[in-house]
C-alpha cells in the first residue's frame with residue numbers, strides 16, 4: 507500500500523499537474539499526487555511525448571496514471587522501465603473526452619465492467635506496485651453504478667480508488683453525487699477518495715469526518731490555490747506571492763523556457779482568480795513578452811488586493 511502523506515490528494519489535471527506543481531502541492535500538504543494520464547499504447551511504442559509527461563522531480567509518494575483498454579498492453583505498461591520510478595500506478599476509467607471514449611478508453615470502460623475487471627486484475631498481477639483506479643459514478647446522465655464498480659475494483663486487486671461523483675455525460679459541471687461515493691465507501695474495505703468540486707473544509711468534514719470516506723482528491727480547487735492542502739490539513743495558508751515564487755523556481759529547475767512560458771501563464775491566470783479586474787489582468791498575462799513580466803502582472807493584481 508502507498509504511504510499517503512495525508513488523506514488529501516491532488517487529482518490529475520492534464521496540462522497542469524506537472525512535477526513543479528506537484529512539488530508545490532506536497533509542500534502544502536498533499537498526501538499523494540498523480541501524473542496526468544499517459545497512454546499505455548504510447549508507452550508500448552516508446553512515444554517521446556509520454557516520457558515528457560512522466561517527468562518527476564523527486565516528489566513522493568507519486569503515482570503514474572495510465573489509460574487504455576487492452577489488458578495485456580496495460581499490464582505491460584505497469585512493468586515498463588518508464589514507470590519504474592513510480593510508487594504506484596493509477597488506471598484511468600473516468601476520462602470523458604470524445605477522442606478517448608471513441609477508442610473505448612477512459613470512462614467508456616464504465617460500459618464494460620468485465621473488460622474493466624480484466625484490465626485491473628491483469629495490471630495488479632503484473633507488478634508488485636499498488637494499483638489504483640479512478641472512475642466516475644456512471645456513463646449516462648442518470649446512471650449510478652458506483653457501488654458495483656467500486657466492489658469490482660476491490661475484487662480485481664485495486665488497493666484504493668478515487669471516485670469522481672459525476673457521470674461521463676456531466677463532464678466537469680453540475681453537482682458531484684457525494685451520496686453515491688459515500689455508499690460505495692461503505693461497501694468496500696479499500697480506501698476511497700472522493701472527488702468532484704471539493705473546495706472547502708465543510709466539504710472535507712462532510713465526506714471524511716461525518717461519513718467516514720477515507721479521503722478527498724482535489725482537482726480544480728487546487729489551481730491557483732495549493733493552499734487548499736494547508737487549509738484542509740489545518741495549517742495556516744502561505745501568501746500567494748511566496749507560492750508563485752516557489753512554483754516558478756520548481757519550473758525553472760525542471761523545464762525549458764518554452765514550456766514555462768505556456769504552462770505558467772495558465773497557472774498565473776488561476777492565481778489571480780478573485781482579484782479586481784481579473785479579466786484584464788489575464789489578457790496582460792497572456793500577451794506579455796516574457797514570463798517575468800507575466801509574473802509581475804499577477805503579483806501587482808494580488809498585492810493590490812491585500
Ligand SMILES: Cc1cc2nc3c(=O)[nH]c(=O)nc-3n(C[C@H](O)[C@H](O)[C@H](O)COP(=O)(O)O)c2cc1C
Nearest residue numbers: 517518519520542543670702703704724725726727
Ligand atoms: C483540465 C483537466 C484535466 C484533467 N485531466 C485528467 C487526467 O489526466 N486524468 C484523470 O483521471 N482526470 C483528469 N481530470 C479530472 C480531474 O482529475 C477531476 O476528476 C475532475 O476535475 C473533478 O474534480 P474537481 O471538481 O475537483 O476538479 C481532468 C480535469 C480537468 C478539468
